[in-house]
Amino acid sequence: MTRFALLIRPVAADDHRSGFSDTFAETDPSAPALSVGELSTQRGDGIFESIGVVDGHAQEVGPHLERLEHSARLCDLPAPNLTQWREAIAIAASHSGPGEYVIKLILSRGVEHGPTPTAWVTLAPAADNSQARTEGIAVVTLDRGIDSEAPARAPWLLLGAKTLSYAVNMAAIREAHKRGADDAVFHSSDGILLEAPTASVVIRRGDRFVTPAPGAGILHGTTQISLFQYLSSRGFEVGYETLRTEALAEADAAWLVSSVRLAAPITSVDESSLTVDDELTAEMNAYLLSPRD
Ligand code: PLP
Numbered sequence: 555m556t557r558f559a560l561l562i563r564p565v566a567a568d569d570h571r572s573g574f575s576d577t578f579a580e581t582d583p584s585a586p587a588l589s590v591g592e593l594s595t596q597r598g599d600g601i602f603e604s605i606g607v608v609d610g611h612a613q614e615v616g617p618h619l620e621r622l623e624h625s626a627r628l629c630d631l632p633a634p635n636l637t638q639w640r641e642a643i644a645i646a647a648s649h650s651g652p653g654e655y656v657i658k659l660i661l662s663r664g665v666e667h668g669p670t671p672t673a674w675v676t677l678a679p680a681a682d683n684s685q686a687r688t689e690g691i692a693v694v695t696l697d698r699g700i701d702s703e704a705p706a707r708a709p710w711l712l713l714g715a716k717t718l719s720y721a722v723n724m725a726a727i728r729e730a731h732k733r734g735a736d737d738a739v740f741h742s743s744d745g746i747l748l749e750a751p752t753a754s755v756v757i758r759r760g761d762r763f764v765t766p767a768p769g770a771g772i773l774h775g776t777t778q779i780s781l782f783q784y785l786s787s788r789g790f791e792v793g794y795e796t797l798r799t800e801a802l803a804e805a806d807a808a809w810l811v812s813s814v815r816l817a818a819p820i821t822s823v824d825e826s827s828l829t830v831d832d833e834l835t836a837e838m839n840a841y842l843l844s845p846r847d
Pocket residue numbers: 604749750751752753754772773774775776777778811812813814
């Protein structure tokens with residue numbers, strides 16, 4: 555249940571005022587706050603970010619704001635003022651407590667014919683993800699139905715932007731559940747491994763960890779970037795590669811990684827089992843739960 559909500563009046567990216575409190579309005583999270591003309595609800599026309607909060611610390615705020623800026627650019631939304639968003643995130647984080655929370659940033663195209671985009675930030679307790687982190691998840695591979703050249707050929711598909719249009723992603727997770735799995739991993743129609751509906755894929759081959767290149771119309775995961783820094787500090791090799799779908803089932807180990815669930819080891823791919831390294835997974839999650847900027 556959402557604990558805290560702050561409405562934001564977005565200002566220009568080059569507005570350098572000393573504080574943004576006059577652009578924020580706290581609102582009762584259980585009361586109606588949006589106009590029925592909102593294009594975010596009518597068309598899913600907007601972008602978002604989900605940020606993990608651990609013991610009051612909002613994780614990886616800089617990389618999340620960079621991706622918000624990137625999504626805004628792809629969607630022709632006005633560039634967000636990152637200092638304003640940082641201030642809103644700090645206010646939301648100050649309403650959390652011990653344990654894990656999630657802050658959502660939402661930037662919508664606004665109300666039809668309205669003057670500016672609309673924006674808001676929410677804070678809610680995170681779901682308990684301990685089982686996925688320790689016992690792992692079974693995944694099925696699903697065809698996204700578009701080929702690997704589509705992102706470059708058809709940028710209006712907005713592949714690579716974190717848009718509010720997640721109905722397809724949620725449908726893929728329901729399909730995975732119908733097939734008896736916990737989650738899905740998308741591949742392109744020409745067999746290139748992509749991402750999960752709400753997470754990045756990380757594969758281990760010997761002492762090298764790889765993930766699909768973000769240019770293929772997938773999100774560049776903040777958790778994957780941070781995890782690769784950790785793994786290379788431990789002496790492992792890391793890299794981006796174009797991977798065939800089969801690479802997942804053939805991996806020495808694999809994880810789905812994302813800001814709130816963190817590292818969930820994959821126990822099986824389309825019913826073929828994968829080895830889980832409990833110790834390394836626990837170390838990865840301990841790192842991901844430590845304060846990160
Ligand atoms: N890919 C998709 C489609 C996602 O929705 C997400 C996160 O929600 C990710 C990847 C992982 O991104 P992050 O690690 O920044 O949470």
